[in-house]
Amino acid sequence: MVKFLKPGKAVIILQGRFAGRKAVIVRCFDEGTRDRPYGHCLVAGILKYPKKVIRKDSAKKTAKKSRVKAFLKVVNYSHIMPTRYTLDVDLKDAVTLDALQSRDKKVVACKETKARFEERFKTGKNRWFFTKLRF
Amino acid sequence: MLQRLYNQHSETLAFPFAATAEAGGFCLAHPLLSPPPRRRRRSLVTGATMVVAKKTKKTQESINNRLALVMKSGKYTLGYKTVLRSLRNNKGKLVLIANNCPPLRKSEIEYYAMLAKVGVHHFNGNNVDLGTACGKYFRVCCLSIIDPGDSDIIKSMPGDQ
Numbered sequence: 001m002v003k004f005l006k007p008g009k010a011v012i013i014l015q016g017r018f019a020g021r022k023a024v025i026v027r028c029f030d031e032g033t034r035d036r037p038y039g040h041c042l043v044a045g046i047l048k049y050p051k052k053v054i055r056k057d058s059a060k061k062t063a064k065k066s067r068v069k070a071f072l073k074v075v076n077y078s079h080i081m082p083t084r085y086t087l088d089v090d091l092k093d094a095v096t097l098d099a100l101q102s103r104d105k106k107v108v109a110c111k112e113t114k115a116r117f118e119e120r121f122k123t124g125k126n127r128w129f130f131t132k133l134r135f
Numbered sequence: 136m137l138q139r140l141y142n143q144h145s146e147t148l149a150f151p152f153a154a155t156a157e158a159g160g161f162c163l164a165h166p167l168l169s170p171p172p173r174r175r176r177r178s179l180v181t182g183a184t185m186v187v188a189k190k191t192k193k194t195q196e197s198i199n200n201r202l203a204l205v206m207k208s209g210k211y212t213l214g215y216k217t218v219l220r221s222l223r224n225n226k227g228k229l230v231l232i233a234n235n236c237p238p239l240r241k242s243e244i245e246y247y248a249m250l251a252k253v254g255v256h257h258f259n260g261n262n263v264d265l266g267t268a269c270g271k272y273f274r275v276c277c278l279s280i281i282d283p284g285d286s287d288i289i290k291s292m293p294g295d296q
Contacts, residue, residue, distance in 0.1 A: 001225050001227070001228060001251060001252060001253055002225065002250070002251050002252045003225050003251075004250040004251055005223060012140075014136040014137060015136065019136050020136065020139075030224060039220075039223060039224065077223050078216075078219070078220075081137065081140075081148075081243075082247070082250055084249075084250060133140070135139035135140050
C-alpha cells in the first residue's frame with residue numbers, strides 16, 4: 001500500500017525499442033490523461049551504457065568509455081518493471097512533456113540528461129543503474 | 136522479456152534479490168574502475184529445506200470462510216493484470232496466489248507486493264480451488280483484496296512472505 005512508482009524510481013523497460021534498458025521515472029501520471037487514458041510515466045533511460053573501465057586505460061580512453069547515451073520516453077506502467085533501486089538525479093527541469101513534442105527540443109533534453117547521467121556515473125554511485133542488464 | 140530476466144535455478148528475478156546492491160566493500164582507486172572479476176565458486180547443492188507449516192484443515196476452512204465474506208461484502212479483483220494494476224495504484228491490501236501459478240508470475244507478483252509493502256498469501260490449492268473458494272465457476276490464479284468489507288482476512292493473515 002506504499003506508492004512505489006514515484007519520480008526517482010529505477011525501472012526496467014520491458015517492451016518496445018528500449019526493452020531491457022534501465023530508466024528512471026521523471027514524472028508520473030497515475031490517472032492518465034485524455035490522450036493516454038491509462039497510468040503512464042515519463043522516463044529518462046540509458047540507451048548506450050558506459051563501457052567497463054580498466055586500470056590500464058589512459059585518461060582519454062576512460063573519458064571515451066564513460067560516455068552515456070540517454071533516451072526519453074512516455075511509457076505505460078504495464079510496460080515497465082519497477083525495481084527496488086532509486087536514482088535521485090534531478091531531471092524535472094530538463095525533462096518535461098513539451099520537450100517531447102518536437103525533435104530539436106527532445107535532442108536538447110536528451111543532451112542535458114546525458115550530461116547529468118555522466119556526472120552521476122563518474123562519482124561512482126548508483127553503480128547498478130549504469131551496468132547493463134544481462135539477459 | 137521478463138522470462139529472460141528470470142533465474143530458474145534460484146527462482147528469483149535477476150535483479151531484485153541480489154544481496155549486495157552497490158559495489159560492496161571494494162576500495163577502488165578510480166570510481167569508474169570495475170571491480171576485479173569474481174572467481175566462480177563452486178556452489179554447494181543443498182536440498183531446499185524450507186519448512187512449510189502443514190496447513191491444517193481448520194486454517195484452510197477459515198481462509199475459505201474469510202474469502203467468502205470478502206466476496207460478499209468487500210471489494211476485490213481477480214486475475215493477474217488487475218492484481219498488478221491494484222498494486223501499482225496502491226489499492227490492493229492483500230494478494231492471494233494459487234499454488235500452481237507459474238513461478239515467473241508468482242515471483243513478479245511477490246516483487247510488486249514487496250515494493251508496495253502488501254502481504255501475499257499463498258493459497259493452499261490450485262487455481263481451480265481458488266476460483267471455487269471465490270464462488271466463481273472459472274479458475275482464478277491470483278486475486279487482490281481491495282476492501283475487506285466485514286472480513287478480518289487482512290488482520291488475521293498478513294501474508295506468509
